[in-house]
Every structure is written in structure tokens, then in C-alpha cells.
Amino acid sequence: MLERTNGHGQAPREVEAEVLRRYAHGAKKREAALCCPAKSRYEKDLLKKLPKEIVEKDYGCGDPSRWVNAGDTVVDLGSGSGKACYILAQKVGRKGRVTGVDFNPAMLELARKYQRPLAKRFGFRNVEFKRARIQDLALDLERAEAWLAEHPASNLDGWNAFEAECERLRQEAPAVPDDFADVVVSNCVLNLVQPRDKERLFGELFRVLKKGGRAVISDVVCDEEPTAATLADPELWSGCIAGAFREEKFLQMFEAAGFHGIEILERQEQPWQVVDGVEYRSMTVRAFKGKQGPCYECLQAVVYRGPFSHVFDDDGHRYPRGVRMAVCEKTFGLLTDPHGPYAGQFIGIEPHTPVAVAHAYDCSGDRVRDPRETKGRDFKETREGEAPACCSGPGSKCC
Ligand SMILES: C[S@@+](CC[C@H](N)C(=O)[O-])C[C@H]1O[C@@H](n2cnc3c(N)ncnc32)[C@H](O)[C@@H]1O
Structure with missing residues (x-):
């Protein structure tokens, strides 16, 4: 029996050992009670090429692979049997790349067993698996174990030397390097990480994504805090219940880690389980990396189209419907990117004459862009039939 919770939301200390034990068993024999899989949610054409042994060890609760594109470099956190990695391999194609990460040797063995035959079947090899904790994606546990x-180590000196080697490995041979992936996906794994490591986990998700990259995470969320009895139950920890995020907290974790464009893509209507009156269901969230960096004044503006009377961005800037708001070059790019999270919501307005030398822009506060700033100081009124003052002849951009 595991040590009981202290009643303040603390997980038992042996959570990780219990998760390892349960999923090592789940790698060998299908466990029906683990999470809420539904074969029907995966794209059938991609699923049918996979061996039964992999497909039946499905312990997911969503399908983040649907939001991945051809050519993407993808990391799958808690890759389990490798099912999602092999689905993703077909989606990203020969120009893309998939790295599955799991800390469970039995799961990795199962996933790797089909690496060669499936590469042959697909006609390319673009999948690899790494052993690492998802809250410490820099440390390659196979290399650390080989060194050990x-x-x-039989004394503190030995232990210190091992710690130093782990640090060296993190720096010089990270399992997943900084700015590596276009997409990080995960299916029903984040809840299994101990509460004290969850902040670090979101930091790792952010670290390994490229600027402009996105996380698409399916996980179990709850509508109220799990009860003390739930938190004390080891089966409910390894069964993706006790460590579930309260739904609004799940989104806040992305925000606190520096993501923007955070959005609920899917939310199961009916709860998967109800324990002590608390509902547990699956949710898929997407969040983008890329709002960090310097701000430059390029005399650009955005107009929020509506339908709400106004919206706020993640940094508290307010965009009233229909009003030209001054934004820096970076924010302009984010809000008007046709492939980004705000696609279609803002109208971008560029200055008539591009700014030759952009100066730093003070992003604190909200400012309306005067149309005269957009038109430029030398702009002159024109009457019908007359060329505008900025027109330098046929072919000129503004005529
Ligand atoms: C619920 S299963 C989901 C597996 C897979 N994503 C799927 O959809 O079938 C959780 C997986 O995450 C792995 N896992 C749990 N905690 C982990 C951690 N802290 N670091 C790495 N892997 C972890 C387990 O070994 C297991 O394979």
C-alpha cells in the first residue's frame, strides 16, 4: 500500500514507481481499465497498417495526431506502445520526423519491436524512441543507466559523480534538445506526473518546441478538485484519475509556461468516470510558443472583427471590436498569421509607406493607431479621378 496523502493535494511519494509498475504490466497484457481509449477516434487508414499488439495497448484519451501536418517534427510525450508515433509517422511523411519519449522500458521494448517492419511498410524510417522522464526531457535515461x-555508486562520492554525469548528458547529449519540435503531442500522460514536477513539465514542453511551434495535448481533466480519498488511492493515480488537472488549471499551466493562443480543441461531453461526485473527462488543448522577443514599431494596426465587444490577449492587451489598435511588428505577425491561432479574427493594417528603420516599441498599455500614422505625414487628400499623393506612377503599390 502506498503512503497516504497529507490531505493538501500531495501525491504519495511512490507515484512514479506505481506508474512504472502498472504500465510495464500494461505493455505485456492489455489492461481495460487504463484510461478511456476508443479506436474509432483515430484515422482508420493510418491505423490499419499497425500491428494488433500495438493498437490494442491503447491507453490514450484523445487523438492529438489529428492536428499534425506533413513535414512536421513531432515529439510524443509518454509514447507507450508507439501507436500514436506510427500514426504520426505516416502523417508527417518522409520529410517529417517523430520522437516518442517514455520512461518505461517495457513500453519502449514493445514500441521498438515494430520500428523496422513498419519502416519497411511505410517506405521510410522516421521514428525513434527515447527513454526519458517527460518532466526532464534533456536527460537520456538509457545513457545515464549505461554510465551507472x-x-x-555505493557512496555519496559515487552519487555525486553520477549527478555530474547526468548534468553533462543534459547539456551535451540531450534526449530532446531545445527548439527541436514543430509539435509536441501527448495522449493521457501529463496527469501521471507528480504534482511537484508539473510546473517543470510545462517548462520542458516549452523548451523543446521551436518558436512558432505548438503543443497539442489530450489529457484527463476534472470539474472539481479530486477528493482526499481519490488522492490517496494508488490505483487512481496510475489510472489517470487522481493526477487529473482541474479543467481551468490545465489551461493556466500553458499560460504560466509562456504559451499563447491557448485553445480547447475538444472536450468530451459525457464524463469518462465520476469518482466521489467529481467528473473526469478528456480534453484536448492546443497552445503556441512564440510571443516572446523584442517589440518594434512599424506603424501597424489590427482591428478585431468581433463578434464580442472586445477581447484581451494573454498579456492583457485589449482589442475593442472595430477599433484600429496599434501593435508592434511581432504582435501584428502573430494576430494576422493565417495559420496561427487567431486566424480570421483580426484585420491587419499596414502603413502606406513601410518603416525604413524600426525603433523599439513600448508594448505596455493599449493605444489606438491614428489613421494619420498609417497614411504617413505627407499624405494628401485626393479627389475622385486624382491619383493619391503617394502614387509614383503606374505599378506603384498604393495606386
Ligand atoms: C496512459 S499511458 C498512455 C500511452 C500512450 N500515450 C497511448 O495513448 O496509448 C501513459 C504512458 O506514459 C508513460 N509515462 C508515465 N509517466 C511518465 C513520465 N513521467 N515520463 C515518461 N513517461 C511516462 C507510461 O509509461 C505509459 O507508457
Whole structure:
């Protein structure tokens, strides 16, 4: 029996060992009670090429692979049997790349068993699997373990040397490097990480994404805090219940880690389970990396189209419906990107004459862009039939 919770939302100390034990068993024999899989949610054409042994060890609760494109470099956190990685392999194609990460040797063995035959079947090899904790994606546990086998630690000096080697590995041979992925996906795994490591986990998700990259995460959320009895139950920890995020907290975790454009893509209507009156269901969230960086004044403006009377961005800037708001070059790019999270919501207005030398822009506060700033100081009124003052002849941009 595991140590009981202290009643303040603390997980038992042995959560990780219990999760390892349960999923090592789940890698060998299908466990029906683990999470809420539904074969029907995956794209059938992609699923049918996979071996039964992999498909039946489905312990997911959503399908983040649907939001991945051809050519993407993808990391799957908690890749389990490898099912999603092999679905993703077909989606991203030969120009893309998929890295599955799991800390469970039994799961990795199962996933790797089909690496060669499936590469042959697809006609390309673009999948690899790494052993790492998803809250510490820099440390390659296979390399760390190999080092430990050669330098067994029996005292504190040995332990310190091992810690130093782990740090070296994180720096020099990270399992997943900084700015590596276009997309990080995960299906029903984040809840399994101990509460004290969850902040670090979101930091890792952010670290390994490229600027402009996105996280698409399916996980179990709850409508109220899990009860003390739930938190004390080891089965409910490894069964993706006790560590579930309260739904609004799940989104806040992305925001706190520096993501923007955070959006609920899917939310199961009916709860998957109800425990002590608390509802547990699956939710898929997408969040983007890329709002960090310097701000430059390029005399641009955005107009929020509506339908709401106004909206706020993640940094508290207010965009009233229909009003030209001054924004820096970076924000202009984010809000008007046709492939970004705000696609179709803002109208971008560029200055008549591009800014030759952009100066730093003070992004604190909200400012309306005077149309005269957009038109430029030398802009002159024109009457019908007359060329505008900025027109320098046929072919000129503004005529
Ligand atoms: C609920 S299963 C989901 C597996 C897979 N994503 C799927 O959809 O079938 C959780 C998986 O995450 C792995 N896992 C749990 N906690 C982990 C952690 N902290 N670091 C790495 N892997 C972890 C487990 O070994 C297991 O394979």
C-alpha cells in the first residue's frame, strides 16, 4: 500500500514507481481499465497498417495526431506502445520526423519491436524512441543507466559523480534538445506526473518546441478538485484519475509556461468516470510558443472583427471590436498569421509607406493607431479621378 496523502493535494511519494509498475504490466497484457481509449477516434487508414499488439495497448484519451501536418517534427510525450508515433509517422511523411519519449522500458521494448517492419511498410524510417522522464526531457535515461552500470555508486562520492554525469548528458547529449519540435503531442500522460514536477513539465514542453511551434495535448481533466480519498488511492493515480488537472488549471499551466493562443480543441461531453461526485473527462488543448522577443514599431494596426465587444490577449492587451489598435511588428505577425491561432479574427493594417528603420516599441498599455500614422505625414487628400499623393506612377503599390 502506498503512503497516504497529507490531505493538501500531495501525491504519495511512490507515484512514479506505481506508474512504472502498472504500465510495464500494461505493455505485456492489455489492461481495460487504463484510461478511456476508443479506436474509432483515430484515422482508420493510418491505423490499419499497425500491428494488433500495438493498437490494442491503447491507453490514450484523445487523438492529438489529428492536428499534425506533413513535414512536421513531432515529439510524443509518454509514447507507450508507439501507436500514436506510427500514426504520426505516416502523417508527417518522409520529410517529417517523430520522437516518442517514455520512461518505461517495457513500453519502449514493445514500441521498438515494430520500428523496422513498419519502416519497411511505410517506405521510410522516421521514428525513434527515447527513454526519458517527460518532466526532464534533456536527460537520456538509457545513457545515464549505461554510465551507472560502468561506474556503480555505493557512496555519496559515487552519487555525486553520477549527478555530474547526468548534468553533462543534459547539456551535451540531450534526449530532446531545445527548439527541436514543430509539435509536441501527448495522449493521457501529463496527469501521471507528480504534482511537484508539473510546473517543470510545462517548462520542458516549452523548451523543446521551436518558436512558432505548438503543443497539442489530450489529457484527463476534472470539474472539481479530486477528493482526499481519490488522492490517496494508488490505483487512481496510475489510472489517470487522481493526477487529473482541474479543467481551468490545465489551461493556466500553458499560460504560466509562456504559451499563447491557448485553445480547447475538444472536450468530451459525457464524463469518462465520476469518482466521489467529481467528473473526469478528456480534453484536448492546443497552445503556441512564440510571443516572446523584442517589440518594434512599424506603424501597424489590427482591428478585431468581433463578434464580442472586445477581447484581451494573454498579456492583457485589449482589442475593442472595430477599433484600429496599434501593435508592434511581432504582435501584428502573430494576430494576422493565417495559420496561427487567431486566424480570421483580426484585420491587419499596414502603413502606406513601410518603416525604413524600426525603433523599439513600448508594448505596455493599449493605444489606438491614428489613421494619420498609417497614411504617413505627407499624405494628401485626393479627389475622385486624382491619383493619391503617394502614387509614383503606374505599378506603384498604393495606386
Ligand atoms: C496512459 S499511458 C498512455 C500511452 C500512450 N500515450 C497511448 O495513448 O496509448 C501513459 C504512458 O506514459 C508513460 N509515462 C508515465 N509517466 C511518465 C513520465 N513521467 N515520463 C515518461 N513517461 C511516462 C507510461 O509509461 C505509459 O507508457
